[in-house]
Amino acid sequence: MTERPRLVVVDGGARGGWHLLPGVQAHLEVHAFEPDPVACAALVSTRDDMTLRAWPWALDAADGRRTLHLARHPSMSSLLAPDLEAYARHFGRMLDYPAWARAIETVATCEVETIALDTWARQAGVRRVHLLKLDTQGTELDILRGAHGLLGSGDVAVVYCEVSFLPVYRGQALFPEVHRFMRDTGFSLVDCHFHPHRRMGHHLGARYAEPPRWTAVGDAVFAWRPECWDASDRVDLAAAGARVLAHLGQPRTAATWLARHAGLSRRDVDFALAAWTASARRHAALPRRALRWLRRRSA
Known part of the structure; x- marks a missing residue:
C-alpha cells in the first residue's frame, strides 16, 4: 500500500x-x-x-x-x-x-x-x-x-x-x-x-x-486561492488544504475546496468531512477511490 x-x-x-x-x-x-x-x-x-x-x-x-x-x-x-x-x-x-x-x-x-x-x-x-x-x-x-x-x-x-x-x-x-x-x-x-x-x-x-x-x-x-494552483497539482493541494481547514473548524470552506477545486461529488465531500471531523482519534484520509478517479480525469 x-x-x-x-x-x-x-x-x-x-x-x-x-x-x-x-x-x-x-x-x-x-x-x-x-x-x-x-x-x-x-x-x-x-x-x-x-x-x-x-x-x-x-x-x-x-x-x-x-x-x-x-x-x-x-x-x-x-x-x-x-x-x-x-x-x-x-x-x-x-x-x-x-x-x-x-x-x-x-x-x-x-x-x-x-x-x-x-x-x-x-x-x-x-x-x-x-x-x-x-x-x-x-x-x-x-x-x-x-x-x-x-x-x-x-x-x-x-x-x-x-x-x-x-x-x-x-x-x-x-x-x-x-x-x-x-x-x-x-x-x-x-x-x-x-x-x-x-x-x-x-x-x-x-x-x-x-x-x-x-x-x-x-x-x-x-x-x-485554489484556482491559482496549476491544474496538475490542484486536486492534491485542494484536498490537503481542505483537510487542514476541516480540522481547524472550517468545514464549509473545506467543502468548497473539495467540490470546486478537487472535483468531488457532494456524496464524497460529505464522506470526507464526516471522516475528518468525526473524532480526533480517527486518522481518516480522503476516499482513495475518489482521488484515483480525479487523477485519471485530470491526466
Whole structure:
C-alpha cells in the first residue's frame, strides 16, 4: 500500500509543543521554530506519533540576529519589548491585571539567530507548506514578510496566525496591517477565533454578568486561492488544504475546496468531512477511490 503523503506544517513560536490538528497527528511533518534553547530542546520529546523537527531559530523578516526578551511567563517572550504603558492603558481595569502585568515583564534578554521563512524553505528543500501557524507575540507580520516568496506563489495553503487588536509589544503590527498584507499577497480571511474566556472590566456580580465575547487577541485563518494552483497539482493541494481547514473548524470552506477545486461529488465531500471531523482519534484520509478517479480525469 502506498504511504499517504504527509501534511507539511511550519510552527512559528513552537514553545510547548504542537497541539493543532489532533485528528491527523500521525500524518504530519512538523517543522517547529523556537529560539529559546531550553524550550527548543524540549520540543523533540513532546510527540512520538508524528514527524517533528525543531529548528533553533526565530522566524523573522530577514536573516540575522535580534534580541529575545524573555518574559516572566515564558509564553509571553518576544523579539519585541513589552509596551507596559499601553498594556496598563488597555487592560489595567481587569481584575487580574497585576498578575498579567507581572507575567509580561522582561526578566532577561539574549541574542538569537533569525531566519526568513523563504531562506529556510530554500535551504531545507521544502517546496510546499500546507499549514503555516504563527504565535510569536507580535512579530507575525515580520514573519509573513519574510515568507513573501512562498506566500505569493501559492506554496502555502493555509495560514493560522495570532492577531491582536490592541498593542501589547512595542512596534507590534495589529490585525488591520496583517489582514492588508495577506489580502495583497493573495489570501482571503476565512475566520477569526477570538479568545472569549477573558473578560475585561470590573466584576459586577452574577446579576449583571455579561456573556463571553471577543477580546483583544484572536487566531485568524487565511486561505490561498485554489484556482491559482496549476491544474496538475490542484486536486492534491485542494484536498490537503481542505483537510487542514476541516480540522481547524472550517468545514464549509473545506467543502468548497473539495467540490470546486478537487472535483468531488457532494456524496464524497460529505464522506470526507464526516471522516475528518468525526473524532480526533480517527486518522481518516480522503476516499482513495475518489482521488484515483480525479487523477485519471485530470491526466
